Amino acid sequence: MTRLLKSREALLVGVIVALLALIASRFPAFIQPGNLVDVLTDTSPLIILALGQAVVILTRCIDLSVASNLALTGMVCAMLNVAFPGLPIPVILVVALALGAVLGAFNGILVWKLSIPPIVVTLGTLTIYRGIIFVISDGQWVNAHEMSAAFTGFPRTDILGLPVLAWIAILTTVALLVMVARTPLGRAFYAVGGNPNAAVYTGLNVGRTQFWAFVLSGTLSGLCGYLWVARYSVAYVDIARGFELEVVAACVIGGIAIAGGAGTIMGAVLGALFLGIIKNALPVVGISPFWQLAISGAAIVIAVAFNARAGRRQGRIILKRAEQEAQA
Amino acid sequence: MSDMTPSGASIPDTTRNIPDRLQSPALKAFKSWETLLLAVAIAIFITNSFLSPYFLNAWNLSDATFNFTEKAMIAFAMALLIIAGEIDLSVASIIALASTAMGYALQFDVGTWGLVVIGLATGLACGAFNGLLVTGLGLPSIVVTIGTMSLFRGISYIVLGDQGFRGYPSDFSFFGQGYVYWVISFEFVLFAGLALVYYVLLHRTNFGRAVYAIGNNPTGALFSGIKVARVKFILFLLTGLMAGVAAVCLTSRLGSTRPTIALGWELEVVTMVVLGGVNILGGSGSIPGVVIAAFVMGLVTFGLGLLNVPGIVMSIFIGCLLIGVIALPRLWAMWRP
Numbered sequence: 001m002t003r004l005l006k007s008r009e010a011l012l013v014g015v016i017v018a019l020l021a022l023i024a025s026r027f028p029a030f031i032q033p034g035n036l037v038d039v040l041t042d043t044s045p046l047i048i049l050a051l052g053q054a055v056v057i058l059t060r061c062i063d064l065s066v067a068s069n070l071a072l073t074g075m076v077c078a079m080l081n082v083a084f085p086g087l088p089i090p091v092i093l094v095v096a097l098a099l100g101a102v103l104g105a106f107n108g109i110l111v112w113k114l115s116i117p118p119i120v121v122t123l124g125t126l127t128i129y130r131g132i133i134f135v136i137s138d139g140q141w142v143n144a145h146e147m148s149a150a151f152t153g154f155p156r157t158d159i160l161g162l163p164v165l166a167w168i169a170i171l172t173t174v175a176l177l178v179m180v181a182r183t184p185l186g187r188a189f190y191a192v193g194g195n196p197n198a199a200v201y202t203g204l205n206v207g208r209t210q211f212w213a214f215v216l217s218g219t220l221s222g223l224c225g226y227l228w229v230a231r232y233s234v235a236y237v238d239i240a241r242g243f244e245l246e247v248v249a250a251c252v253i254g255g256i257a258i259a260g261g262a263g264t265i266m267g268a269v270l271g272a273l274f275l276g277i278i279k280n281a282l283p284v285v286g287i288s289p290f291w292q293l294a295i296s297g298a299a300i301v302i303a304v305a306f307n308a309r310a311g312r313r314q315g316r317i318i319l320k321r322a323e324q325e326a327q328a
Numbered sequence: 329m330s331d332m333t334p335s336g337a338s339i340p341d342t343t344r345n346i347p348d349r350l351q352s353p354a355l356k357a358f359k360s361w362e363t364l365l366l367a368v369a370i371a372i373f374i375t376n377s378f379l380s381p382y383f384l385n386a387w388n389l390s391d392a393t394f395n396f397t398e399k400a401m402i403a404f405a406m407a408l409l410i411i412a413g414e415i416d417l418s419v420a421s422i423i424a425l426a427s428t429a430m431g432y433a434l435q436f437d438v439g440t441w442g443l444v445v446i447g448l449a450t451g452l453a454c455g456a457f458n459g460l461l462v463t464g465l466g467l468p469s470i471v472v473t474i475g476t477m478s479l480f481r482g483i484s485y486i487v488l489g490d491q492g493f494r495g496y497p498s499d500f501s502f503f504g505q506g507y508v509y510w511v512i513s514f515e516f517v518l519f520a521g522l523a524l525v526y527y528v529l530l531h532r533t534n535f536g537r538a539v540y541a542i543g544n545n546p547t548g549a550l551f552s553g554i555k556v557a558r559v560k561f562i563l564f565l566l567t568g569l570m571a572g573v574a575a576v577c578l579t580s581r582l583g584s585t586r587p588t589i590a591l592g593w594e595l596e597v598v599t600m601v602v603l604g605g606v607n608i609l610g611g612s613g614s615i616p617g618v619v620i621a622a623f624v625m626g627l628v629t630f631g632l633g634l635l636n637v638p639g640i641v642m643s644i645f646i647g648c649l650l651i652g653v654i655a656l657p658r659l660w661a662m663w664r665p
Contacts, residue, residue, distance in 0.1 A: 062470070110651065110655065114654075114655050114658045114659065114662075115658070116608075116651065116654050116655060116658070117608055117609065119415070119470055120598070120602070120608055120650060120651070120654060121651060123594075123595055123598065123647075123650065124595075124599075124647040124648070124650040124651040125647065125651070126595070126647070127592065127595055127643045127644065127646060127647035128644050128647035128648060128651075130640070130643070131640050131641055131643050131644030131647065132644065134638070134640040134641065135641065135644070139638075139640075237640065242478070245474060245477065245478045248471070248474055249475075249478075252471065252475075258468055258470070258471045259468065288486070288489060290482075290485040290486055290488075290489050290490075291482070291485075291486055292482070293478050293479075293481060293482030293485050294478070294479055294482025294483050294485065294486055295482070296478055296482075297475050297476060297477070297478030297479025297480070297481075297482045298475075298479050298482075299475075300471065300474060300475030300478065300479075301461065301472065301475040301476060301479060304461075304467050304468075304471050304472060304475060305461065305465055305467060308465060308466060308467050
């Protein structure tokens, strides 16, 4: 019970419920089921990206190129749809996943084979990917009337009361929960981030594990690329610019330790939901959307400070117990 | 040839042969990263003058310096910070916030010097905030400055929204548009002066030695009596201050403030530092390297500009430069037997 109270996930659930109650006390319409579904759908891309980012951060890396990857894949999907309007959606999805995976693998290869610090690699690919969008699109927009109805309709299709976009976020969450808890690769993510030296001695290839984390993050970014472009029915160079900061914020708020090896998948999802609720509540409460950037920045700083303190306290307690046991 | 790697890229040497004699200082200097960079700079200069008939013109060349002087000012402080094993990704956002503060102060009629003081003070305050979080609370600088990167620019957005400040006093324009003598701009003089200051600070003072010591081994530095936290805090202050200086110059040059000012500059500043041969993992690097790297980047972007290459395509080039300059020496070391 005390463990449950201390856990970041329980704390976040509490905060989210309190936040919803606070908003509902003045704007009851906000917690109508229909609106909550809208909030979940609106937050879905953030959830999916935060899941990939969480795995990358678990392995002691960081992926700042997710938003550029999303925008590039989205533009490619949109242009593909304009060029071949008859292309079925599954093909588009496969293209999005594959292109995203390739872009992620490029980051991963540089980190794995050349051991370049991830922050440098992804800071570089952040601009490179974004620049490539300009080159392939010539700075042009792909607008709603150029896209086919099936292309834009897919993420909004309603299944059992939820749009496909929200279902994809839920399914990705479940898939990652299983993967992280039940597969060797999932356990390796934690092992590599927790103690790379020990991971080597247990026979894990640290670089290769980090590579797969980047591939996963890239694949999910690619998936979001198509979903994003289809949902907003527009593709241009600047879509989702700066979104990587929000994704990192979601992970850090969710208790994913930036030093690697600690944090849970549910934490990242709850972190994303927390930011998503705030984002959607701002206009309802009557605060300018221009506050969004500063709020996620402040949230990162506060959450990082909080994570560090929590970690430190835990360390001390363990040492005290060990000392007491040694003396007894 | 392995001396040609920027010191960052050193891949552990498995063979241990002790040379019969040390390389002569002249040979060592010849084989250094800085010399290679200088050769690249000269090559780009010559290529540019062939590619465009407008390149070799004193005024055009003077204009070209504006491409890098402001970024280089920040790069000097950033070089020290990276050598000490930390990084500050919030510099571009500090520029935005400092510029916003100056624009906000316009309505109070503080005068030109008042504006400068406000710009520099905002930079210092932001640097102090980063420094306190990193050294006071012991947080990793990458995440802290990713957070403050969106916090500082976020405050600019809150103040400005989709608006902008303009109407700076006419004598305020001197910092970004003034010339000291003929084609020598004020910014260029400031850049040269700061290069000298940072050269002395890093290569000729105890403080500079402490920066290297911290970057190579923070624990060792602490045990040898260096106040590691204080040195790092000062480095964050300096970086913030330099971002403030750059904000004054840039605001003066543009004559207006928008929340998107200097967007993405952190990438160019870090690229400049890494291109200058500073080890991204800390511990080595030099100011002359960063100075030459500033010229290389300025000449390349100016040359591409003369060829009508759009800015976003140039950013692809800068991204490739950042990755390539670290990757190539490592590839070289891998393929060599």
